[in-house]
Amino acid sequence: MRLSRYFLPVLRDVPKEAEIVSHRLMLRAGMLKQEAAGLYAWLPLGYRVLRKIQAIIEQEQDRAGAHEMLMPTIQSADLWRESGRYDAYGKEMLRITDRHERDMLYGPTNEEMITDIFRAHVRSYKDLPLNLYHIQWKFRDEIRPRFGTMRSREFLMKDAYSFDLDLGRAREAYNRMFVSYLRTFYRMGLTAIPMRAETGPIGGDLSHEFIVLADTGESGVFCHADLLDKPIPTHDVDYLSDLQPIVDDWTSLYAATEDMIDMAEFESTVPEDKRIAARGIEVGQVFYFGTKYSDPLGATVTDDEGKEVAVHMGSYGIGLTRVAPAIIEANHDDDGxxxxxxxxxxxxxxxxxxxxxxxxxxxxxxxxxxxxxxxxxxxxxxxxxxxxxxxxxxxxxxxxxxxxxxxxxxxxxxxxxxxxxxxxxxxxxxxxxxxxxxxxxxxxxxxxx
Structure with a gap:
């Protein structure tokens, strides 16, 4: 590409609205243009980065056995009423009405829709395991969008959803995504540490956030220093084999967000010279939530005895538009x-x-x-x-x-x-x-x- 013919509107001055390094540099380098609060246009240079991030995610998701698809941004409120989340989700959900006075919403996540797709097409345990993912724009009406695309209202997200017959097989799916995320962030040049995390409005009782340490991070984090230098699983890993030892190896060292910290456990299990108490940026999160959505939405299969059982599910997210500034926070100097x-x-x-x-x-x-x-x-x-x-x-x-x-x-x-x-x-x-x-x-x- 010849720069004389390329659209690269670099800025000399530091934009006043930019609070953190990544936001300042993304604006100055001509990667972004803010259109409204929490809404950004990705200009050619920034969009090339976003596409590079997306390509790595797609390669690792495909390698882990997930199948790519695409769901719409607008969803029916009826599905969310079935799951019980329509009223519970809160003001972050952008609720809209179409010309026929039907209640709709701009999807903040896709657990309900993917469960509806599953229940319409899958009937037997023989069709499991199944993992479906897409990369699509989401909208959450943040009360205070800030830090550029780190916390914007509209954002690009990879969300994957696993369906399995029982807890044991669902845990295997969770482990595949866990290892996939380790590899994904490594390939992007990031050191992302999996940490025990709250499940929040997604639900469930098992979750890890993948955190990049950074002074500008929104979350307080506590972890063992050896996690920063742990080797990443490479080409010899077969995603269809037992990955539990790899997950156990990573989770054996203490790492938790401020919402999940047990200070007594942290101090008793981590030597003082190995304790890290810092700030971090969440770039991805994995969840197991069992039958939270399959029960109310009727996503069942017949097992090998002919009995109808609700499938066990997990979801796995990566915020592409959060990853880009996180990479910059970890990789910059005074010049850019x-x-x-x-x-x-x-x-x-x-x-x-x-x-x-x-x-x-x-x-x-x-x-x-x-x-x-x-x-x-x-x-x-x-x-x-x-x-x-x-x-x-x-x-x-x-x-x-x-x-x-x-x-x-x-x-x-x-x-x-x-x-x-x-x-x-x-x-x-x-x-x-x-x-x-x-x-x-x-x-x-x-x-x-």
Whole structure:
């Protein structure tokens, strides 16, 4: 992509309404535009990040045996009355009436609708286990939307729903999603710690929130420090095998949100030098809630004895529009964002230091084509601006690597590679630049774990 033809409305000044780093940087880097309180337009750069996040989630959900579908944003109030949640949910639910005076709502979550889909089509235990998911916009009328897309009213969410014959099999489904989430966030460059959590309006008695530690986090969290360095399950994990030992290994070390903290247990089981009491950002949550929805909505199957039984269910959410700012909170410096390669909008910023120079233009055009042909996502800064402005833009938007080509270096057939995270610079020959960048980028794509 040529920057001269790209829509990238970067801001020089820090927006007054932005309270935290990620919100400031997302606005300054031209990722977002606020349209109303808690409502944001995702501009091209931001939308590329969102799509990268979505792709990783889809890959790991599919790998864990979940099947993708798509449900509507508008739901019938009748389903929610069946489950008993229509009146109980509170003012966060946006209730609307259509032209026929039917009560509708903008879905804040989809337990009722997915249960209705299940009960319409599944009759036998032989069709289980089943896990269905979608990635769809949700709306919750937050009393105080804040922190940009970290707590917005409209948000993009992956929600999956498992259906199983009994508690034991439902727990296996829970474990698959638990391990899937460990891998998903790792691939995004995040250290997300599973913590005991309240189930809230979703219901049930088993839940974990996946928390990224950050000073700007909304939740108080308490955990064992060793969880920060725990190895992530990789390609040798078979999601159809027994994953309980992996889950037990992670949950054996204390980790809980402020709603679930047992201070006496925390202090007695975690050595003093290993205790972390901090703030955190929730990026995902998993729930098991048994027959909470299948009982009232009549989602049953016949078991192997021909008896009608209510299925056991779980739900599993990831807020995509929360993940993006969480990544920034964990990856930035004074100059701007520092994207991990796996979710970066582009992998390389190609900077032409003198676009008016014929030889410099020719060399940069050649590098641009070579990078593109090699499968590297490149944003080519071909604008007629000074070097300082180009460096500032590249640092602000946080692409992992910068390839810098100017007349002085090109006379010696040399270009410079800047590592955005460390600031390290290395000089390589023009002919070797693409191969060197591939060697740097490929391991960081994290698509082969």
């Amino acid at each position: 964002i520092i994207w991990p390669v796996s979710v970066a909008p582009f992998e390389v910023a190609l900077i032409n230091l003198k676009p008016g120079d014929k030889d410099c233009n020719t060399a940069n055009e050649g590098l641009y084509q070579s990078l593109t042909n090699a499968g590297i996502e490149v944003l080519y800064d071909d604008r007629d601006l000074g070097a300082g402005a180009k460096f500032a833009t590249a640092d602000l938007i946080g692409l992992p690597y910068q390839l810098i080509a100017g007349p002085r270096g090109l006379k010696n057939n040399e270009v410079e590679i800047k590592h955005r995270r460390t600031g390290e610079r290395e000089t390589v020959s023009t002919d070797a630049a693409v191969a060197r960048l591939l060697a740097l980028i490929e391991p960081e794509r994290r698509d082969k774990i």
